[in-house]
Amino acid sequence: MPEKTVAVWIGERCIQCGLCVGVCPVAAIRLTERGIEIDVEKCTGCGICVKGCPVGALQLKKIVLEAKRDA
Amino acid sequence: MRKDWDVIVVGGGPGGLFFAMKAAEKGLKVLVLDKKQEIGSPVRCAEGLGIDTVNMLVENGLPDSEKWKGWLVHGAYLYAPNGDNVYVPGDGYVVERTMMEKEMAKAATRKGATVLARHDVYDVIKEGNKVVGVRARFLGEEREFYAPLVIAADGFESLIARKAGLQTLQAAYHTDSGFEYVMTGLNIDADAIHLFFGTDVAPRGYVWIFPKDKDTANVGIGIDARLDRTAKYYLDKWIEAHKEEYGFEDASIIEVRGGGIPVGGFLKKMTMDGLMVIGDAAHQVHPLHGGGMALAMEAAGLAAEVAAKAFERNDFSDRTLDEYNKRWWEIRGHELENALKMRYAFERLSDDDFNYFAEILSDEDILAISRGDVDRIKAIALKALKERPSLALKFREFIGDAAKRLLG
Numbered sequence: 001m002p003e004k005t006v007a008v009w010i011g012e013r014c015i016q017c018g019l020c021v022g023v024c025p026v027a028a029i030r031l032t033e034r035g036i037e038i039d040v041e042k043c044t045g046c047g048i049c050v051k052g053c054p055v056g057a058l059q060l061k062k063i064v065l066e067a068k069r070d071a
Numbered sequence: 072m073r074k075d076w077d078v079i080v081v082g083g084g085p086g087g088l089f090f091a092m093k094a095a096e097k098g099l100k101v102l103v104l105d106k107k108q109e110i111g112s113p114v115r116c117a118e119g120l121g122i123d124t125v126n127m128l129v130e131n132g133l134p135d136s137e138k139w140k141g142w143l144v145h146g147a148y149l150y151a152p153n154g155d156n157v158y159v160p161g162d163g164y165v166v167e168r169t170m171m172e173k174e175m176a177k178a179a180t181r182k183g184a185t186v187l188a189r190h191d192v193y194d195v196i197k198e199g200n201k202v203v204g205v206r207a208r209f210l211g212e213e214r215e216f217y218a219p220l221v222i223a224a225d226g227f228e229s230l231i232a233r234k235a236g237l238q239t240l241q242a243a244y245h246t247d248s249g250f251e252y253v254m255t256g257l258n259i260d261a262d263a264i265h266l267f268f269g270t271d272v273a274p275r276g277y278v279w280i281f282p283k284d285k286d287t288a289n290v291g292i293g294i295d296a297r298l299d300r301t302a303k304y305y306l307d308k309w310i311e312a313h314k315e316e317y318g319f320e321d322a323s324i325i326e327v328r329g330g331g332i333p334v335g336g337f338l339k340k341m342t343m344d345g346l347m348v349i350g351d352a353a354h355q356v357h358p359l360h361g362g363g364m365a366l367a368m369e370a371a372g373l374a375a376e377v378a379a380k381a382f383e384r385n386d387f388s389d390r391t392l393d394e395y396n397k398r399w400w401e402i403r404g405h406e407l408e409n410a411l412k413m414r415y416a417f418e419r420l421s422d423d424d425f426n427y428f429a430e431i432l433s434d435e436d437i438l439a440i441s442r443g444d445v446d447r448i449k450a451i452a453l454k455a456l457k458e459r460p461s462l463a464l465k466f467r468e469f470i471g472d473a474a475k476r477l478l479g
């Protein structure tokens with residue numbers, strides 16, 4: 001299975017400030033009423049959002065991509 | 072084409088709401104959509120606003136009330152790392168921003184606009200290259216809204232223009248990471264705002280104390296967003312080091328805030344067919360002090376004039392809307408570019424330089440610097456250069472040739 005480094009969100013630290021959304025070069029992040037949603041397909045693992053976050057609520061992590069199932 | 076509204080504004084912050092007030096005054100049917108549960112909350116701001124802008128809002132229909140105007144201060148103290156300070160007189164308010172935005176929403180509504188909270192716009196609707204509407208989610212329900220003109224006033228996130236195909240990404244190099252506590256029970260001089268500088272205090276930025284009443288204040292920080300350590304780390308460190316001086320030890324934290332601040336990377340192009348971008352979404356923030364409310368409203372006023380013209384001509388093409396780009400660059404754009412050059416110089420200063428400037432700068436010098444007054448900055452830099460030649464390189468954007476001559 002393919003591995004990939006992506007940003008992951010640590011919800012309990014987040015103050016919902018929206019900084020990560022604005023700096024993501026590939027617009028992979030959205031701030032919704034449920035909190036931060038990161039599109040792992042789009043995320044390149046560049047780490048810009050991780051450094052920008054004022055409270056350290058994002059981290060880079062290696063994840064295993066699940067194979068897409070055909071509908 | 073379905074046309075439900077004249078203009079749809081995405082984002083009900085100071086920019087979007089002021090646009091709605093001005094465009095509704097001109098007779099346009101305006102809809103403002105904001106994803107927040109409550110207009111004005113949560114706050115991502117230190118709430119400092121010049122007295123002229125506060126008065127301007129009252130002239131435009133906000134009540135003349137301290138409930139939103141907040142706390143009046145009469146000047147600013149700027150502190151160098153060694154504690155020396157310069158006082159710059161000048162009246163301004165630390166506004167109650169949640170109340171301010173609610174009053175703006177009310178004023179806009181009285182003028183004929185409609186504001187809808189909890190409407191999360193997730194896509195733009197296009198016909199060919201033209202923006203003709205938006206798609207929003209409201210409590211699980213999908214909704215479509217159509218208009219010949221859309222205003223992207225969605226703040227630092229600025230996803231709407233990007234969805235439409237305009238490049239408004241906030242470059243990390245031009246982003247400050249902001250973090251703030253609203254604290255009460257403090258021991259402060261509440262007649263002024265206080266700004267603390269230093270390479271250890273706040274790399275590229277400053278720590279601020281903006282009083283909200285005699286013992287309550289916004290205590291915050293803005294730093295370069297590319298650093299390994301967080302804004303919270305730097306602020307907590309500074310508070311710990313000054314806990315006795317300002318009474319942080321026994322203070323309460325009544326709110327926690329943060330946000331991204333665009334401090335450069337200005338956009339030459341903020342329009343496309345059927346779309347204009349205003350405020351933080353268009354990076355319209357002062358690159359030295361990070362203030363953006365007044366600029367967002369100024370841009371909104373301009374955009375509303377251009378929108379009214381577009382309706383007169385029934386032409387919403389990029390060519391017609393381009394007047395907004397042109398006028399913004401005439402009125403503010405170049406001044407902000409100069410202030411950005413000053414930011415570059417500021418970023419290179421050492422703690423020694425800060426201490427030195429606290430000694431030599433007058434309050435008028437500081438006002439001229441923040442205005443982006445190039446002649447004055449050159450004069451200051453040339454004078455300083457004689458005593459501290461190392462500044463030549465740091466002020467290279469301003470004193471290229473003159474400095475070279477001086478240094479032989």
Ligand SMILES: Cc1cc2nc3c(=O)[nH]c(=O)nc-3n(C[C@H](O)[C@H](O)[C@H](O)COP(=O)(O)OP(=O)(O)OC[C@H]3O[C@@H](n4cnc5c(N)ncnc54)[C@H](O)[C@@H]3O)c2cc1C
Nearest residue numbers: 082084085086106117118119192226249330350351363364
């Ligand atoms: C920590 C900090 C301190 C600051 N201090 C000051 C200060 O003291 N003085 C000052 O003048 N400026 C200050 N600023 C800057 C100031 O807050 C901004 O410049 C100002 O808010 C810009 O106004 P705006 O209307 O463009 O954007 P915003 O006020 O950010 O409003 C954008 C609105 O759009 C909404 N929105 C975003 N995306 C969507 C979507 N997809 N659908 C629907 N709605 C959406 C948001 O919910 C928000 O309400 C500070 C900023 C920060 C982060």
Ligand code: SF4
Nearest residue numbers: 024043044046047049
């Ligand atoms: S790591 Fe980079 S690409 Fe991934 S979400 Fe963060 S900013 Fe976007």
Ligand code: SF4
Nearest residue numbers: 014015017018020053
């Ligand atoms: S930058 Fe950090 S605190 Fe702000 S919304 Fe993103 S994850 Fe949350």
